[in-house]
Amino acid sequence: MTAAVEITGVSKRFGDVVAVDDIDLRIDDGEFFALLGPSGCGKTTTLRMIAGLDFPTTGSLKIFGHEVGTLPPNKRPVNTVFQNYALFPHMNVLDNVAFGLRMQGTDKATARSAATAAIGLVRLDGMERRRPAQLSGGQQQRVALARALVNEPKVLLLDEPLGALDLKLRQEMQGELKSLQRELGVSFVFVTHDQEEALTMSDRIAVMDEGRLLQIGTPEEIYERPVNRFVADFIGQTNLLEGTVEDGATVCLVNGARVAARSDLTAGTRIALSIRPERATIHHRDHGTGPDAGSAVDGEVVAVTYLGNALVHRVKLDWMEIEVREANDPDRPRFAVGDPVTVAWDPSAAALVADR
Amino acid sequence: MTGTLPPVDVAPPEVEEDAAPATPEFEAASLRQERRRGLLMALPAYGYLVLFFALPLLIVVVYSFATRNRFGGTDLSGWNIDSYRRLGEPLVRDILFRSVALAVITTVICLVVAYPFAYYMATRSEAVRNLMLVFVMIPFWTNFLVRNFAWRVILGTDGPLSQVTEAVGIGETRLLFTQTAVVLGLVYGFLPFMVLPLYADIERIDGRLLEASRDLYATGAQSFRHVLLPLSMPGVIAGSILVFIPSLGAYVTPEILGGAKTTLLGGYIVTQFLTARNWPFGASLSFVLMAVMLTATIVYFRKGGRTL
Ligand SMILES: Nc1ncnc2c1ncn2[C@@H]1O[C@H](COP(=O)(O)OP(=O)(O)OP(=O)(O)O)[C@@H](O)[C@H]1O
Ligand SMILES: [Mg+2]
Numbered sequence: 001m002t003a004a005v006e007i008t009g010v011s012k013r014f015g016d017v018v019a020v021d022d023i024d025l026r027i028d029d030g031e032f033f034a035l036l037g038p039s040g041c042g043k044t045t046t047l048r049m050i051a052g053l054d055f056p057t058t059g060s061l062k063i064f065g066h067e068v069g070t071l072p073p074n075k076r077p078v079n080t081v082f083q084n085y086a087l088f089p090h091m092n093v094l095d096n097v098a099f100g101l102r103m104q105g106t107d108k109a110t111a112r113s114a115a116t117a118a119i120g121l122v123r124l125d126g127m128e129r130r131r132p133a134q135l136s137g138g139q140q141q142r143v144a145l146a147r148a149l150v151n152e153p154k155v156l157l158l159d160e161p162l163g164a165l166d167l168k169l170r171q172e173m174q175g176e177l178k179s180l181q182r183e184l185g186v187s188f189v190f191v192t193h194d195q196e197e198a199l200t201m202s203d204r205i206a207v208m209d210e211g212r213l214l215q216i217g218t219p220e221e222i223y224e225r226p227v228n229r230f231v232a233d234f235i236g237q238t239n240l241l242e243g244t245v246e247d248g249a250t251v252c253l254v255n256g257a258r259v260a261a262r263s264d265l266t267a268g269t270r271i272a273l274s275i276r277p278e279r280a281t282i283h284h285r286d287h288g289t290g291p292d293a294g295s296a297v298d299g300e301v302v303a304v305t306y307l308g309n310a311l312v313h314r315v316k317l318d319w320m321e322i323e324v325r326e327a328n329d330p331d332r333p334r335f336a337v338g339d340p341v342t343v344a345w346d347p348s349a350a351a352l353v354a355d356r
Numbered sequence: 357m358t359g360t361l362p363p364v365d366v367a368p369p370e371v372e373e374d375a376a377p378a379t380p381e382f383e384a385a386s387l388r389q390e391r392r393r394g395l396l397m398a399l400p401a402y403g404y405l406v407l408f409f410a411l412p413l414l415i416v417v418v419y420s421f422a423t424r425n426r427f428g429g430t431d432l433s434g435w436n437i438d439s440y441r442r443l444g445e446p447l448v449r450d451i452l453f454r455s456v457a458l459a460v461i462t463t464v465i466c467l468v469v470a471y472p473f474a475y476y477m478a479t480r481s482e483a484v485r486n487l488m489l490v491f492v493m494i495p496f497w498t499n500f501l502v503r504n505f506a507w508r509v510i511l512g513t514d515g516p517l518s519q520v521t522e523a524v525g526i527g528e529t530r531l532l533f534t535q536t537a538v539v540l541g542l543v544y545g546f547l548p549f550m551v552l553p554l555y556a557d558i559e560r561i562d563g564r565l566l567e568a569s570r571d572l573y574a575t576g577a578q579s580f581r582h583v584l585l586p587l588s589m590p591g592v593i594a595g596s597i598l599v600f601i602p603s604l605g606a607y608v609t610p611e612i613l614g615g616a617k618t619t620l621l622g623g624y625i626v627t628q629f630l631t632a633r634n635w636p637f638g639a640s641l642s643f644v645l646m647a648v649m650l651t652a653t654i655v656y657f658r659k660g661g662r663t664l
Contacts, residue, residue, distance in 0.1 A: 051571055052570075052571075053567050053570070053571065072570065073567070073570040073571045074570050074571075074572075074573045074574055074575055078571075079571060079572065080568070080571045082564055082567075082568055084564065086562065086564040086565050086567070086568040087568075088565060088568070088569075088583060089565075089587070090586045090587055099569070099572050099574075099582075100572035100573050103569075103572055103573040103574040103575075103578055103582075104573045147572065148572075151572070151573070
């Protein structure tokens with residue numbers, strides 16, 4: 001099957017700035033694909049190159065098998081929902097949505113009826129005559145979506161489309177976007193810097209930093225098996241315990257403690273163990289229910305935060321502080337600041353990540 | 357601001373004992389008061405307008421209905437509309453027509469030249485933009501009259517332009533004292549008035565709108581036609597009025613670069629006052645000219661235009 005978008009060895013430089021640094025990316029047809037990374041990491045630039053608004057400095061970019069390197073945007077079967085929507089302020093909603101079809105030479109009546117249908121799809125019926133300035137942020141966002149979708153693009157590019165919305169509206173739109181994508185079966189390339197958004201919506205995620213692609217995978221792969229420190233830290237919260245590989249089954253932490261961790265890395269490789277706060281458990285040290293010393297560290301509670309459904313304990317180790325999050329279970333013992341504790345985890349819950 | 361602020365004595369806000377409650381009447385009263393204050397501040401400007409615009413205009417209107425006496429003076433009696441009747445004379449009609457035509461041509465040329473320039477300028481970096489703005493203004497550092505005479509030298513039969521065409525083998529150019537020379541001089545003189553409002557408008561347009569249009573299958577030309585041009589229309593109209601009005605009444609440029617056959621309204625009016633000594637007729641011409649300009653301006657503001 002040909003990929004919807006295939007990017008091979010693409011770089012983009014603006015003068016001295018390397019915005020995108022030699023990335024390889026394959027987006028399947030009908031996939032919800034997220035580009036995730038911190039501000040300035042090159043997400044928008046990548047999207048713009050797919051759209052044809054910027055051209056790669058080097059590399060090959062194919063859309064459904066056709067090389068599109070320097071093809072202008074109007075000749076590509078993709079449409080974009082822009083970061084700030086970029087609705088035409090001098091046109092009403094109907095003309096905004098009909099614009100793409102009109103430019104392709106569709107006659108006015110056909111374009112208008114298709115636009116009306118698209119406006120219905122994003123549930124804005126009755127707003128056809130309004131100007132963008134007379135719409136709320138969420139409504140503008142829907143118009144931008146309808147304006148792109150009405151052209152039936154093969155790939156829809158979305159640049160932080162929910163960034164300007166408040167939390168509640170955003171969650172609502174996340175659901176709507178996802179179901180719309182399923183319904184239409186179009187590939188969505190969704191740019192965001194919100195890891196939660198990426199995790200909940202995407203089939204696959206590409207994590208970027210400083211122009212480079214760090215990891216591509218399903219939300220689960222990215223969350224459970226981050227390839228390096230940056231990914232582990234960026235996706236969700238985590239505790240990173242630094243150490244070196246001792247052998248295929250053991251890691252020596254910086255304080256000298258040996259813990260179990262499987263890997264096929266050579267002895268002496270510097271790594272970090274990523275342990276999610278909710279995957280660790282906390283125990284009173286004197287209770288004798290001592291967990292397996294092979295996957296535990298000792299420390300002292302320095303803070304307890306009550307979250308209602310959960311409790312977060314900050315535990316001070318000899319060399320750093322870590323966090324443990326436990327469900328609020330009345331049967332579990334409580335901990336107070338100053339308690340000596342042991343923090344333990346299931347060896348399979350600790351991910352070995354490159355320490356970089 | 358993260359700096360620490362000195363401690364402040366928190367006193368209850370001083371409330372005037374007899375402060376009026378916020379009622380519709382109170383609001384209306386405060387609005388009236390605000391208007392009165394605004395009027396006071398605008399007074400000098402209004403005074404200036406009355407003294408130097410409305411009053412002279414009134415005098416012009418009065419004179420246009422007066423009678424020219426045998427000695428070239430004006431009798432403020434025997435009111436009539438003879439001077440307006442003369443506007444229909446073939447000679448006068450020609451001059452009116454020619455003036456409007458040249459002003460329109462000048463405006464169109466200015467627009468065509470200034471638009472790409474303004475667009476280019478608006479899409480440069482801040483530093484380049486400012487430099488270009490200075491270049492646009494530089495001609496204003498020299499007296500308008502001097503610049504027109506410079507053109508006379510350039511366009512003359514033994515001027516640099518003619519020398520070049522002769523050297524190339526096209527023969528000498530005979531541009532001076534033609535309508536072409538007048539249009540050239542007018543375009544040269546008024547181009548900045550077109551560039552500046554266009555630039556101000558184009559610069560404000562969000563470039564992403566143009567990108568969005570390209571993404572939505574518009575070609576470059578369609579993007580211009582359907583997005584850039586409509587969004588910069590206020591600038592187009594403002595610039596056109598700013599060029600059309602002074603072109604229509606231009607006096608200096610046609611006098612210096614035009615010939616006897618290119619008499620325009622401005623020069624003709626001057627002739628009526630100074631040479632022909634027909635003040636009522638000169639006044640009626642002036643009034644018509646001013647009426648056209650005012651109408652153009654009012655139409656512009658009515659069409660939702662913003663301040664020039
Ligand atoms: N036209 C340009 N000229 C120069 N540098 C640019 C240009 N566009 C982007 N850059 C630089 O390239 C890098 C990547 O920018 P990009 O817009 O792709 O980031 P992003 O991941 O979309 O960030 P954000 O989340 O803030 O939108 C940044 O360092 C940016 O400064
Ligand atoms: Mg961006």
